[in-house]
Amino acid sequence: MLPGMKSNPMPNNTPVKNPEDRHPFIDQVEQLWRNKTAVAGFFIVLLFILTALLAPILSPHSAVEASLYDQLKPPVWYETGTWKHILGTDDLGRDILSRLLYGARVSLMVAVFSVGVAFCVGSLLGALAGYYKGYQDSLIMRSMDILLAFPHILLAIVMVAYLGPSLRNAMLAIGIIYIPRYARIVRASVLEECEKDYVTASRAIGAKNLRIIFVTIFPNCLGPLIVQTTLGFASAILDAAALSFLGLGAQPPTPEWGAMIAEGRSMALRAWWVMTMPGLSILVAVLGFNLFGDGLRDVLDPRLRD
Amino acid sequence: MPAYILRRILMLFPTLLGVSIIVFLMLHITPGDPAELMLGERSTEAAIQEIREHLGLNKPLYVQYGLFIGRLLQGDLGETIMTRQKVWIEVKERFPATIELTFAAMLISCFFGVIFGIVSAIRQHSIFDYLSMIGALIGVSMPIFWLGLVLMLIFSLFLGWLPMSGRLTIGVDLDVKTQFYILDAMLTGNWLAFRDALWHLTLPAITLSSIPMAIVARMTRSSMLDVLRQDYIKTAKAKGLSEFKVVIKHALRNALIPVVTTIGLQFGILLGGAILTETIFAWPGVGKWMFDAVMKRDYAVIQGGTLFIAATFIIINLIVDVLYAVINPRISVK
Numbered sequence: 001m002l003p004g005m006k007s008n009p010m011p012n013n014t015p016v017k018n019p020e021d022r023h024p025f026i027d028q029v030e031q032l033w034r035n036k037t038a039v040a041g042f043f044i045v046l047l048f049i050l051t052a053l054l055a056p057i058l059s060p061h062s063a064v065e066a067s068l069y070d071q072l073k074p075p076v077w078y079e080t081g082t083w084k085h086i087l088g089t090d091d092l093g094r095d096i097l098s099r100l101l102y103g104a105r106v107s108l109m110v111a112v113f114s115v116g117v118a119f120c121v122g123s124l125l126g127a128l129a130g131y132y133k134g135y136q137d138s139l140i141m142r143s144m145d146i147l148l149a150f151p152h153i154l155l156a157i158v159m160v161a162y163l164g165p166s167l168r169n170a171m172l173a174i175g176i177i178y179i180p181r182y183a184r185i186v187r188a189s190v191l192e193e194c195e196k197d198y199v200t201a202s203r204a205i206g207a208k209n210l211r212i213i214f215v216t217i218f219p220n221c222l223g224p225l226i227v228q229t230t231l232g233f234a235s236a237i238l239d240a241a242a243l244s245f246l247g248l249g250a251q252p253p254t255p256e257w258g259a260m261i262a263e264g265r266s267m268a269l270r271a272w273w274v275m276t277m278p279g280l281s282i283l284v285a286v287l288g289f290n291l292f293g294d295g296l297r298d299v300l301d302p303r304l305r306d
Numbered sequence: 307m308p309a310y311i312l313r314r315i316l317m318l319f320p321t322l323l324g325v326s327i328i329v330f331l332m333l334h335i336t337p338g339d340p341a342e343l344m345l346g347e348r349s350t351e352a353a354i355q356e357i358r359e360h361l362g363l364n365k366p367l368y369v370q371y372g373l374f375i376g377r378l379l380q381g382d383l384g385e386t387i388m389t390r391q392k393v394w395i396e397v398k399e400r401f402p403a404t405i406e407l408t409f410a411a412m413l414i415s416c417f418f419g420v421i422f423g424i425v426s427a428i429r430q431h432s433i434f435d436y437l438s439m440i441g442a443l444i445g446v447s448m449p450i451f452w453l454g455l456v457l458m459l460i461f462s463l464f465l466g467w468l469p470m471s472g473r474l475t476i477g478v479d480l481d482v483k484t485q486f487y488i489l490d491a492m493l494t495g496n497w498l499a500f501r502d503a504l505w506h507l508t509l510p511a512i513t514l515s516s517i518p519m520a521i522v523a524r525m526t527r528s529s530m531l532d533v534l535r536q537d538y539i540k541t542a543k544a545k546g547l548s549e550f551k552v553v554i555k556h557a558l559r560n561a562l563i564p565v566v567t568t569i570g571l572q573f574g575i576l577l578g579g580a581i582l583t584e585t586i587f588a589w590p591g592v593g594k595w596m597f598d599a600v601m602k603r604d605y606a607v608i609q610g611g612t613l614f615i616a617a618t619f620i621i622i623n624l625i626v627d628v629l630y631a632v633i634n635p636r637i638s639v640k
Contacts, residue, residue, distance in 0.1 A: 146324030
């Protein structure tokens with residue numbers, strides 16, 4: 001359930017079709033369900049998460065063990081392909097399908113961790129800036145502007161270059177470059193909410209500032225945040241793949257999709273599938289989050305529609 | 307208007323200051339001794355001591371930052387480890403290649419993005435609309451380095467139509483003046499080199515343009531849809547103007563205002579994406595240079611390159627903001 005929707009239904013959803021006193025959440029789910037592309041996105045996301053969670057059960061082979069007799073086997077629809085390796089094998093004889101399934105795990109972990117970092121730090125900074133205004137606001141938001149002054153991904157690449165290449169550092173760097181997005185959204189919502197009567201009421205009964213920010217106001221800012229988080233998953237998967245492709249993220253033999261593309265590059269002519277399959281996996285997963293996020297935006301945050 | 311532009315220029319300084327602080331501090335978040343890092347592993351104790359003196363690494367942090375800014379203002383970005391040349395000279399050599407690539411990508415994405423957006427808006431819910439919006443969604447969901455490799459695989463390796471890497475085929479003569487090869491070839495009337503340079507540019511530019519094109523197309527479409535619903539468009543149609551005239555003369559100008567901001571924001575994606583695209587296509591620009599530096603841990607280059615790209619990005623954003631104020635006079639009133 002989306003918390004807080006009861007006390008503050010989104011203004012653009014106000015035309016109530018049903019005179020009964022229904023919870024707005026039900027309306028929102030219905031609205032989302034009518035959006036076919038969003039539903040498609042939702043199922044792709046669900047599939048992606050299930051794949052990630054069930055990778056050890058679904059995978060026919062090990063994702064990291066080399067098998068020297070099975071090098072560069074083609075996918076099953078080739079004459080020489082076998083059902084043993086449905087999507088073929090790479091130059092070390094590792095099963096592509098198994099590596100892709102485990103790769104979903106890595107991508108999901110990266111997305112959850114980096115978006116989590118950005119969400120927590122960004123929301124905290126944004127809420128403080130929006131609530132206290134004044135010099136705190138200027139200080140926080142100007143620092144966010146400075147982070148935004150670096151072209152996207154460049155800052156992540158440079159940070160990892162200094163911290164040393166590893167998946168952990170890549171996740172951290174991506175999390176840091178996403179902080180401003182969340183800070184800006186939360187600040188804007190908090191500024192808007194602060195003017196409302198329920199905040200004044202809460203202050204009048206003597207609630208402390210931190211309580212007002214996080215217990216009273218914050219739940220009402222969740223709509224746009226949920227949208228940004230969904231879309232953030234999409235870009236985090238892309239950016240992590242880019243860093244790993246450059247050799248700055250996941251290190252071999254980790255089955256990371258971006259790193260797999262880099263490994264398959266040198267044998268693209270002999271075995272196109274090694275490089276192509278992980279790219280398609282990224283495309284499908286990211287597309288799912290984008291479709292679902294766009295649908296959520298239409299429902300939860302009509303202001304942000306592009 | 308002048309007041310707005312002046313205020314916008316003054317706002318540059320705190321941002322540039324902040325960027326320089328971040329770039330400066332990066333060397334200090336690294337585990338290990340910055341002097342040793344800057345010189346590489348096989349450096350002598352004497353050389354390390356010398357660079358420590360030169361950079362003032364034994365002084366307090368704020369003094370070091372002051373020295374850093376002082377050197378920066380004199381245009382001294384340090385020396386590379388890779389070639390022992392001044393970083394600044396190397397940036398200047400490589401920057402035109404990056405500009406050529408990003409400019410070409412920008413041109414492609416604006417041209418096709420705006421056209422696809424307009425047609426999708428006019429023919430909303432048509433097959434064309436659905437296909438181009440699906441295409442746009444795929445465009446933003448695709449890793450560009452993968453797109454580049456797939457294009458390279460198809461058009462260079464399988465079909466052999468386009469070159470795989472570099473800016474010019476070895477053996478093609480070109481009198482290089484401005485470092486913009488396309489421009490140089492045109493100026494000297496060297497059409498053989500012009501064609502060759504253009505062929506080399508095609509794949510990297512298309513690769514780099516994919517995401518901005520998708521974003522511009524979506525933005526143009528929704529902004530156009532908004533404008534087409536306005537009353538003055540109905541009036542224009544009612545007085546009997548052709549659809550073409552209504553769209554081009556009445557709707558487009560207003561519809562493009564938000565698109566310009568979107569286009570400005572794309573430069574960040576382009577400059578960041580240039581690192582990936584240049585690396586894949588061995589395009590000798592700032593992006594590939596920085597990637598090589600990251601691989602070889604050439605921190606002077608990373609620092610200088612980051613500062614340079616960030617400064618470029620900030621200045622482009624300034625220009626876009628000013629342009630935006632020019633085409634949309636309402637903004638300067640606020």
